Amino acid sequence: MIRLHFTADDLCRITLAPAPNALAETALGVGLSLRRSGRRGGGRGFGQGRRARSAALEWHRSVPGGPGVRAGALAELVAEDGFVPDFLLQPGIHDLAGGLEAVAATPAERLALDLGIPEAAGWNGGLVRPGRWARELVEGSPAATRALLHDTRDFFARHxxxxxxxxxxxVLADRALRSEMLLRGGVDALLTTLGTTWRWQHPTLHLPSASAYDIxxxxxxxxxxxxxxATGPLVMYRPEAAxxxxxxxxxxxGGSAAAEGRPEALAALLGRxxxxxxxLLRTPATTTALAERASVSLAAASHHAGVLRTAGLIGTVRTGTAVLHSLTPLGHSLLAGTAE
Structure with missing residues (x-):
């Protein structure tokens, strides 16, 4: 489990990336392809806890053997368990050319730290068995650097x-959804719904991982x-920045129409x-009635209602000795597909 610990200042400084990151998506695409192809590899990444998007699986199946078989040098730096070295993320640079310029300028000591050379590589783990090519990259080999830049450009262009x-x-649709969650339900709503297996318990966000870290x-x-x-969380700690x-x-x-006709379309966001x-709360219900409608226990109904309330999707008012749950405008818009 990875635990991100927030202060009051951190809660005021949560930002959303304005666009997809071409370099990071390229590296993560290679990792997904290697994983789906069943390549055995070493690494200690954080890509745990979620199935790949259906569209990404279709992308992988469209290439014989999987796109990862054509990744060249880039395949040596990512692992099928989700590990991607920090220098391949470059979160502040969204275009591929700019990202690769930053990669080429990465100091040798940072490359060594990110790849686990030497073994004491810090909290992000690095590759379990850095290969000869990775070591040549760290040693500043011009040929190794050229190979990485060429193979990354080629993979991006092809796949x-x-x-x-x-x-x-x-990505822009997801950003709009997260912004709407933040606007209508606040930080609690945003962090509660980031992942179905993630848990927000103020002031800590708990992320599933094979490793345990407190950040x-x-x-x-x-x-x-x-x-x-990405199929799970990937964390990059920057001592000088967010x-x-x-x-x-x-x-x-299936898009908006599916979301309206099939509520299970929201399972990727909220859980099935x-x-x-x-x-079921299109028609307001007490906790007891909700439990009966959903065929779950009273305790489970109360728990799910509490999470949905924290996310700003339902409101709860007391009526005598019972409580009545009903959809908020955000809950209505999610079910109708208008907040996607």
């Missing part, structure tokens, strides 16, 4: 750039970066049971 209009559109944000805030290819959290962007299967509970 990511054709999708870029869709990736950009989906204080230290008043510098959090930059949220949605990713089309910590970066890459998260899988929300996918509503919770999405169903939300849909």
């Amino acid at each position: 990511v750039e054709p999708l870029w209009p869709r990736i950009r559109q989906d 204080p944000l230290c008043g510098r805030g959090l930059l949220l970066v949605p990713s089309w290819f 910590t970066v959290l890459v998260y899988p962007l929300y996918e509503a299967p 049971t919770r999405a169903r509970v939300l849909a």
